[in-house]
Amino acid sequence: MNRIDKELETLAAFSDAPAPAVTRVVFSEQDLKARAWLKRLCEAAGLAIREDAVGNTFFRWQGTDPALPAVATGSHIDAIPHSGRYDGTVGVLGGLEAIRSLQATGFQPRRSIELILFTSEEPTRFGLGCLGSRLMSGVLPTSADATLKGSDGATLNEVRTKAGFKGNLESTLLKPGHYDSFVELHIEQGPLLEARRVPIGIVIAIAAPASMRITIEGQGGHAGAVLMPERHDAFLAAAELALALEAFAKSTGSVDSVATTGVCDIHPRAINSIPSRVVIEADIRDTDGDRRDRMIVSLEQACVNMEAKRGVRITREFINRDAPAQCDPRIVGTVAGVCDANGIAHDRMVSRAYHDSLFMAKICPASMIFIPCYKGFSHRPDEYASPEAIAGGVKVLAETLARLAC
Numbered sequence: 001m002n003r004i005d006k007e008l009e010t011l012a013a014f015s016d017a018p019a020p021a022v023t024r025v026v027f028s029e030q031d032l033k034a035r036a037w038l039k040r041l042c043e044a045a046g047l048a049i050r051e052d053a054v055g056n057t058f059f060r061w062q063g064t065d066p067a068l069p070a071v072a073t074g075s076h077i078d079a080i081p082h083s084g085r086y087d088g089t090v091g092v093l094g095g096l097e098a099i100r101s102l103q104a105t106g107f108q109p110r111r112s113i114e115l116i117l118f119t120s121e122e123p124t125r126f127g128l129g130c131l132g133s134r135l136m137s138g139v140l141p142t143s144a145d146a147t148l149k150g151s152d153g154a155t156l157n158e159v160r161t162k163a164g165f166k167g168n169l170e171s172t173l174l175k176p177g178h179y180d181s182f183v184e185l186h187i188e189q190g191p192l193l194e195a196r197r198v199p200i201g202i203v204i205a206i207a208a209p210a211s212m213r214i215t216i217e218g219q220g221g222h223a224g225a226v227l228m229p230e231r232h233d234a235f236l237a238a239a240e241l242a243l244a245l246e247a248f249a250k251s252t253g254s255v256d257s258v259a260t261t262g263v264c265d266i267h268p269r270a271i272n273s274i275p276s277r278v279v280i281e282a283d284i285r286d287t288d289g290d291r292r293d294r295m296i297v298s299l300e301q302a303c304v305n306m307e308a309k310r311g312v313r314i315t316r317e318f319i320n321r322d323a324p325a326q327c328d329p330r331i332v333g334t335v336a337g338v339c340d341a342n343g344i345a346h347d348r349m350v351s352r353a354y355h356d357s358l359f360m361a362k363i364c365p366a367s368m369i370f371i372p373c374y375k376g377f378s379h380r381p382d383e384y385a386s387p388e389a390i391a392g393g394v395k396v397l398a399e400t401l402a403r404l405a406c
């Protein structure tokens, strides 16, 4: 068994769910144990370690010109409940393996190479994904320390302090220019590479979701006694809005426009009662921020029209509204050059899930390297990437880091 496959197996055992499922919520006991184990591996590889106030951890291989901005790679090791062992972890242990393989050849980087372990890419604990990279890039204000609360009601400050990460959150912020470049290795989490038998995907854009919560207040009443012309049914207004949103996404002319109404809570939820209040939540994504925002504007206008049409009252709020990112052509070109030099087939593609790279792209040129995973499964226990796929991704990552660090 390859070293990285053994290490992925060891990391998967730091879990609150029995194998093959993995549950590793940020700052849980298992997460902290996994971090300590990873630090020992990185120490053994001679990397210098720095931790920031939210637990983002930086493992640095010093270059021959340490004053130059470093080349960075990395991902996350937190895992949502009952998920698999490859999401994020392939980018962390793969980054370490890439560094060790370069060290083994005697290569000396001019720029330092840093492996980053991002805190809380998954939204499980705080309801907000990419916590660490949002803070690094300044997208999330440091006031979140007091306002952001975990599932148990404790603030971010309380949770991180208890986990051993103290100090002012201001210190997590990285200035533009801090890094020369960032490239993240990750499983695709979609089926395209496997279906096309292409071993490497090079990410050219990362779609970003906007999610909206829409609350519709109508009038309840007896399902028999209130006649149809008198009704202000909140659910029927919600249903029309969901269909309208589908139509907006289909009418942009791009397959990259997607919209989903994935939550619909009906009150009072009784078969013989007219729905009086409905909350729907919609996720709207695109690789083009303007095009996505046009879908949002259309939905907002549809809400206004629906109030008049059905005599309901509608309030709406954004749960989040991140900007999509375009990946850096220089890094995309570097990864493609590495693939070409090694005769490795590759496709340029869009990441439809979002990653820490979305926020790193705000402070430095960034891109991602995708490897195939079984049937595109992810966030489930049968998530799987083959040793060959992982080794191929590590090889491309290592040579990319070497070229960027020259």
Ligand SMILES: [Zn+2]
Pocket: 076, 087, 088, 121, 186, 355
């Ligand atoms: Zn991930």
